[in-house]
Amino acid sequence: MNGIRVGGIVLALIGLLAAACGGVATPAPVAKKLIIGFTASQTGAQNVASSKQTEGIKLWVDDVTKAGGIKLKDGTVLMPEIKFYDDESKTDRVQALYTKLINDDKVDFLLSPYSSGLVKAAAVVSEQNAKVMITAGGADDATMEQGFQNIYQVYAPASRYLTGAIDLMLKLDPSIKKVAIVSEKDSFSVSVVTAAKPYAESKGLQVVVNQGYDTGTTDFAPFINQIVAAAPDAIIGGGHLPDGTTLAKQLAEKKVTARFVALLVAPPETTFADIGDAALSIVGPSQWEPQTKYSADAAKSLNIAYYGPANADFIKSYTAMFKADPTYHSAGGYAAGLTLQKAIEDAGGTDPAKVRAALDKMDFMTFYGRIKFSTDPKTHGKQTIHEMVYVQWQKGSDGKLAKQIVWPTEAKSADAQLRK
Amino acid sequence: MSFDALVPSAIDGLMLGFVYGLAAMGLTLIFGVMRVINLSHGPVIALGMYVVYVLFTGVGVNPYIGLIAALVIGLAFGIAVYLVAVDRVIDQPELTTLLATFSVNLMIIGIATAVFTTTPRAVDISLGSVGTGNVTILGTHVVAVVVAMVVAATLYAFLFRSRIGKSIRAVANNRAAAELMGIDSRRMLALSFGIGTALAMLSGGLLATLFAFTPLSGGTYEVKSFVIVVLGGLGNPSGALIGGIVLGLLEGVSTVVIPVSWVPVFEYAIFILILLVRPSGLFGSRT
Numbered sequence: 001m002n003g004i005r006v007g008g009i010v011l012a013l014i015g016l017l018a019a020a021c022g023g024v025a026t027p028a029p030v031a032k033k034l035i036i037g038f039t040a041s042q043t044g045a046q047n048v049a050s051s052k053q054t055e056g057i058k059l060w061v062d063d064v065t066k067a068g069g070i071k072l073k074d075g076t077v078l079m080p081e082i083k084f085y086d087d088e089s090k091t092d093r094v095q096a097l098y099t100k101l102i103n104d105d106k107v108d109f110l111l112s113p114y115s116s117g118l119v120k121a122a123a124v125v126s127e128q129n130a131k132v133m134i135t136a137g138g139a140d141d142a143t144m145e146q147g148f149q150n151i152y153q154v155y156a157p158a159s160r161y162l163t164g165a166i167d168l169m170l171k172l173d174p175s176i177k178k179v180a181i182v183s184e185k186d187s188f189s190v191s192v193v194t195a196a197k198p199y200a201e202s203k204g205l206q207v208v209v210n211q212g213y214d215t216g217t218t219d220f221a222p223f224i225n226q227i228v229a230a231a232p233d234a235i236i237g238g239g240h241l242p243d244g245t246t247l248a249k250q251l252a253e254k255k256v257t258a259r260f261v262a263l264l265v266a267p268p269e270t271t272f273a274d275i276g277d278a279a280l281s282i283v284g285p286s287q288w289e290p291q292t293k294y295s296a297d298a299a300k301s302l303n304i305a306y307y308g309p310a311n312a313d314f315i316k317s318y319t320a321m322f323k324a325d326p327t328y329h330s331a332g333g334y335a336a337g338l339t340l341q342k343a344i345e346d347a348g349g350t351d352p353a354k355v356r357a358a359l360d361k362m363d364f365m366t367f368y369g370r371i372k373f374s375t376d377p378k379t380h381g382k383q384t385i386h387e388m389v390y391v392q393w394q395k396g397s398d399g400k401l402a403k404q405i406v407w408p409t410e411a412k413s414a415d416a417q418l419r420k
Numbered sequence: 421m422s423f424d425a426l427v428p429s430a431i432d433g434l435m436l437g438f439v440y441g442l443a444a445m446g447l448t449l450i451f452g453v454m455r456v457i458n459l460s461h462g463p464v465i466a467l468g469m470y471v472v473y474v475l476f477t478g479v480g481v482n483p484y485i486g487l488i489a490a491l492v493i494g495l496a497f498g499i500a501v502y503l504v505a506v507d508r509v510i511d512q513p514e515l516t517t518l519l520a521t522f523s524v525n526l527m528i529i530g531i532a533t534a535v536f537t538t539t540p541r542a543v544d545i546s547l548g549s550v551g552t553g554n555v556t557i558l559g560t561h562v563v564a565v566v567v568a569m570v571v572a573a574t575l576y577a578f579l580f581r582s583r584i585g586k587s588i589r590a591v592a593n594n595r596a597a598a599e600l601m602g603i604d605s606r607r608m609l610a611l612s613f614g615i616g617t618a619l620a621m622l623s624g625g626l627l628a629t630l631f632a633f634t635p636l637s638g639g640t641y642e643v644k645s646f647v648i649v650v651l652g653g654l655g656n657p658s659g660a661l662i663g664g665i666v667l668g669l670l671e672g673v674s675t676v677v678i679p680v681s682w683v684p685v686f687e688y689a690i691f692i693l694i695l696l697v698r699p700s701g702l703f704g705s706r707t
Binding site for chain 1: 432436630672681
């Protein structure tokens with residue numbers, strides 16, 4: 001009896017011990033929320049392009065969520081959650097809303113609005129509050145030359161927007177001599193022209209018209225009359241989507257016969273073709289196009305990492321989710337999300353100092369292209385390596401207008417053509 | 421300076437001037453008849469743009485037919501605004517009526533922005549163009565000029581040939597005496613405000629066929645209207661039309677010599693000059 005009792009007690013103790021050991025299961029990964037804030041221009045002049053950027057961001061969140069979240073080395077899983085408001089395309093709304101996002105909504109990281117003017121306003125608020133912000137939709141050089149420590153630019157800077165167009169133009173028709181520049185008088189377009197004009201002149205071109213128009217201009221007749229009088233071979237300029245589209249339309253209505261026309265922002269947008277034949281042969285700089293060939297192989301040959309989905313996968317999931325073609329605004333939004341994701345993974349957490357350090361070190365490729373930021377104190381965070389492509393609207397064999405990449409030659413999907 | 425651009429710019433400015441003049445006629449009529457500076461003039465022009473836009477995109481009505489709707493809605497709206505906002509304060513000092521119409525201005529902009537947002541809209545019609553060499557004239561501009569001329573002529577005939585028109589002019593001349601002659605002055609005032617608003621909405625509708633717009637687009641045209649009203653003589657509708665044409669012409673021609681963004685400065689300089697040198701306007705005021 002004594003032996004059995006002892007044995008029973010021992011067995012019970014062993015059982016308890018086993019239960020105790022077995023009961024401590026490996027903890028399931030705790031999914032933490034990662035709150036990302038930004039504003040979108042759901043109304044106002046920047047509405048169309050901004051919506052594309054927001055769609056890109058939403059797709060990124062969707063893809064990350066489907067993959068189970070952002071997985072850190074220590075086992076933590078972060079689930080991104082976006083919080084955004086309508087900035088009505090106005091800078092004062094951006095300032096108020098970013099302050100709200102930081103103070104009231106207590107976001108972890110920020111993305112930017114669309115369009116350089118609004119990005120600049122958001123950058124000031126983010127920097128003041130030492131919040132890391134990844135910007136898409138803001139190419140203006142001026143914003144990234146303020147010595148900001150927390151702002152990182154995914155778009156190639158404005159100074160590169162039209163220099164490539166000038167190269168393309170001279171390759172296409174070396175006899176082009178006279179150029180007219182008509183552009184919006186906002187910081188972004190001015191940055192573009194400040195770089196483009198001396199570049200054109202250095203290539204032996206004569207700038208015969210150089211005029212700026214106020215934001216919100218709808219009547220380009222005075223400018224077009226001056227252009228017609230100066231009889232240039234080429235016209236470059238524009239600003240954003242509504243004015244660029246209207247300018248292209250009015251150039252066609254007034255039968256302006258320039259052999260080469262390059263406009264900012266508007267031509268790569270799918271709605272640009274709504275103006276019909278007026279869009280024919282118009283060239284525009286783009287941060288990304290569906291036909292670009294950035295891939296894991298390309299990254300390998302450059303000895304850098306490839307991150308995120310393949311180009312074809314991005315296009316497929318975007319089209320499935322939004323029933324429309326992605327534009328470079330969409331790609332920029334997605335790329336901003338990817339950049340943030342990679343930075344958090346590299347940093348092993350959401351500590352702002354560590355994330356900044358990770359962003360400073362980054363040089364990687366995505367479907368959108370290569371991304372690397374300047375670490376020079378004066379231009380900290382400026383995009384140093386992303387390249388632009390140039391598109392042109394051409395009539396396919398089916399008679400329909402389609403966007404083709406015409407420059408640089410390594411990336412082209414069709415030859416550039418002169419405008420009739 | 422590029423004088424090759426002079427002829428096309430002058431023609432463009434001249435044609436646009438007709439539309440400016442039409443808008444200004446509405447403003448000057450209201451001021452002439454009841455001494456009220458209608459600060460809701462700008463948003464009403466924008467409302468005209470939206471009437472044409474909504475009918476065109478929503479129901480597929482041709483914009484030029486939509487103009488008739490703009491006219492009718494403008495008349496009804498103007499009478500309503502008069503009865504609600506202006507009638508009670510009509511005998512008060514000018515500042516009170518100014519504030520009354522200004523509050524209507526703010527209400528229209530607020531509601532229009534809430535309903536339509538500030539996303540730019542456009543009415544997409546094209547009527548081809550004619551032209552040689554440097555000069556290309558758009559079909560839509562030609563139609564705008566024709567409509568403006570027809571409406572101006574109709575207004576003139578109405579004011580000077582019809583009984584109601586003469587009653588309106590009588591009230592404008594001397595309200596008390598008109599009452600003594602058996603004219604219901606309140607009704608005439610409401611009608612005049614309605615006509616003034618209708619003209620503003622009509623010009624807005626015409627502008628919609630030419631350029632893109634938002635609820636705030638009326639602002640520039642409102643300011644131009646004030647300049648034209650002073651230029652042509654306060655209360656003088658034919659002066660307003662001619663003043664509009666003159667301003668349009670000046671605008672077009674000045675773009676040849678000065679940068680386009682300085683043209684408004686030039687316009688306001690003219691405004692101040694007229695006020696200083698000939699305050700009754702080029703054609704004399706009728707008040």
